[in-house]
Amino acid sequence: FVVLANSKELLENEIKPWIEQFLSVRGVALSQEKTRIAHIHQGFDFLGWNFRKYVPKSPHRKAKLFIKPAKKNVSTFYRKVRDIIKNSGTLTQGALMGRLNPVLRGWAQYHSPVVAKATFNKLDLIFWRILRWAKRRHPRKSVGWLKRRYYCSGIHRAFVYPVKGIDGTVKFRQLYMLADTVIVRHKRLPGAYQP
Template sequence: MILVKGTREQAMALWDEVGQVLAHLGLRLSVEKTRVCRLDEGFDFLGFRIQRRRRKGTTTWTVYTYPSKKALLSVMGKVRALTNRVKQASLERLLRQLNPILRGWCAYFRHGVSKATFGYLDMFAWRRVTAWLRKRHPRTNWEQLYRKFLAGRPGNRPLENGIVMFDAATLEVTRYR
């Protein structure tokens, strides 16, 4: 529950009221996970970071929701685990496993301020896949790998047998549905 305007004492009283309501349902507030904070400090909720910041170029303050650092590190860890050299037999198999992870993560976070995060994740995944290609083909130089797997596609997306790497940077973001 979020109290946007009020004192700390009012927030603590609301905490007690919420605890009473949840007790009737057989639930309880976790003391370790629940805290009272200012909106300027921000907090993480369901993978999103919610924080009030000054809007760029203005003097107005706005509440932003964007992917939390923990959520981003989680998906980056999954990409890192998939792009280990010994785990995948072919680029097609790698892309078949990687694309649903990237697509699902981006679909979940597309309703926040996520465009820059998507660009960062896309760059990270692209670099991991191209590094994986270079390790898989040690006797082939970069120019030949580029021509075979990357050239001639929008954004130089890796492709094999009709499977193209998902482009997270081009996903449309719809903020505050």
């Protein structure tokens, strides 16, 4: 959990001892390694997000709080996607998409209420991992051939897989693009709404 206060002294001298006493009655203690007191301008990581208030360069503007995906969370996610692609050398294109889409969509949906658009755009490096996967499958083919085979020319960097329907029509299943995730902010609650 996160506790916010007006000063560091208030946190250290009043609130932290009260929380420790409250938890000790219930047989629980604060972890000394994980508990930390930080200024909001330095920021802190919580539940995969980084909370930080940025001071503007102009003196006429107010400081703004930005909640972004934490760097540790982003690198863990990228490693997970990289390992899925790396260990999928024998899978078909459809099976690889079946493994990747739930992971990509779930992570993107979790981070969709925060300031994550720049992170989503940066993580579309997954495109190059997919291209390397295709190159491993067809080592003697050119990059142009691979793009024609695995990517749709109408959509920028769209890894698509044709699926035939029962009626014979061909539909395309597409790899989930993080950059296409719509950012939807949470509605702010009034101050008196919460205790």
